[in-house]
Amino acid sequence: MTPYGSFSFFIIIAILLAPTVILGLKEKRFYVYNIVISVIVLALIFGSFWNEAITLILFTIWQVLLIKGYWVYRRKANSTFIFCLAVILSILPLTISKLSPFLFHLHLIGFLGISYLTFKGTQMIMETRDGLIKNKIPIVQLLYFILFFPTISSGPIDRYRRFEKDLKAEISKEQYKILLYDGINKIFIGFLYKYIIGFSINHYFIINLPNITNNAFQEQLYYMYGYSLYLFFDFAGYSAFAIGVSYIMGIKSPENFNKPFISRNIKDFWNRWHLSLSFWFRDYVYMRFIFWVTKKKWIKNRNLSSNLGYILLFLLMGFWHGLAIQYILYGIYHAVIMVLYNSFEQFNKKHKWWKDNKFTKVVAIIITFHFICFGFLIFSGHLIH
Structure with a gap:
């Protein structure tokens, strides 16, 4: 059963959530019940695909062991090598899932939502490294976060600390x-x-x-x-x-869209479109790249490091969508226009060529809209077929 793909899915969800609503209106905690219905819904989603269900179980065990194992290690040491190894192992199943159809013409690993579950697991390792996750996480709570069924197939991608705050909140x-x-x-x-x-x-x-x-x-x-x-x-x-x-269910999952077609530039667009994904790549790819090259003093020019960060970010985003040529071109396209806009922005700060008024805002929205639409044309594959 595909999440939100049929009216029967909504009917089942409505029936299962009825006790949650009653408990919420009576100011009773519904955490345990929500875990139960999560298991039921996951069984409905994956019940007809035993290969995917088994892969999901093995994947979840893999991620939990990595998260728990790295948390224990981080209490004692902070080796960059161990951290990088943990991140690589966390994204390994997703990498195999993306590469296997291209290299071997078959799906070695894969199930609905593997990307978004990977993002959750990887971000927890990174935040543990940063000292943002310090307390021991109960195993049931960790599983509930990773396998939270409303967002399992295509997000939004939540952050554990925000999710945990909602779980512990007393809701009147x-x-x-x-x-x-x-x-x-x-x-x-x-x-x-x-x-x-x-x-x-x-x-x-x-x-x-x-x-x-x-x-x-x-x-x-x-x-x-x-x-x-x-x-x-x-x-x-x-x-x-x-x-x-x-x-x-008492969880305020983050918004994913904020009027993206009124964006005034490409940076503004990525602060409005698929927010949880773009912010994930921004925080865990772009910002870490900038931090590393600055700390190691590999690149002294800030604009150059910023542009290289954008290129890395959008190439990874393109490859993440798939290895089909349209996805790779889509990543390259956005990398190029982001670098061009970043360079123009730096130029305009000095020369004030593009004024900031109502007229230029409208023009900027129209120009950006067309660039965005052309990017989606590339993404669709219709242009090259």
Whole structure:
């Protein structure tokens, strides 16, 4: 059963969450019950795919052993080699999952949500290294965080410390009413985005493009805008479902989108689009790269180190999406325009060539929108097929 992929899934979730709602409105803790329904929902999602279910179990054991093992080690020592080894071992299953179809033409490891579970495990190792996770984590709480079912397939990617804070919070009746209202509201927004707007764009516009125009350039142009809007509404709708269900369970999962199509530049876009993923790559790839090259004094020019960090970040993001040529080109495209914008931004700070007023803001939004849409055209693979 695909999460949020059918109305039967929502009916089952509504039935399972009914006791959670009752407990919340009576100011009773629902942590234990939510763990139980998480196990049930995971069984429903993976029950028909025993190979994926077994892989998920083995993967989870692997991540838990790494997280627990590194936490014990970190209390005694702080070797960079051991830290790097732990991170490499954490991302190893995901790496095998991405490379095996390309190298061996078969899926050696893989299951729904392996990327997002890997991000959670890897970030916990990194935050343990940084001293942000100090206290011993109960095994059940750790499993609940890693396997939190509302966000298991495509995020949002939560941070453990934020998640733990919600778990330990005492929620009053009035506070839960607000969470319940916001959760239900987000679920309805999800239906509007994914199953009404997104479905309509795909079913009534994109699929019918060959009948709309016989001009190849016009078809590419229409597809570019149509696909960009469809991708947003489909993914934002899914995220709204995941966040809404999380709210009902007492967990305020982070937002994933913040009006990305009114971004004024490419940096602004990545602070609005798929926020949990872009912030994950920013914090655990870009910032660490900058910290390392600065600490080691490998690169003294800040702009150069920043640009190299952007190139590394977006190349990794492109390869993470897959080894198909369109994903790699998508990563390269965003790396290039990010470097170009970063260079322009530094130039403009000195020369004040691009003024900051209402007119330039509107122009910047229009220009950025077109660059974003062209990137999604690359991502779709429609341009090269």
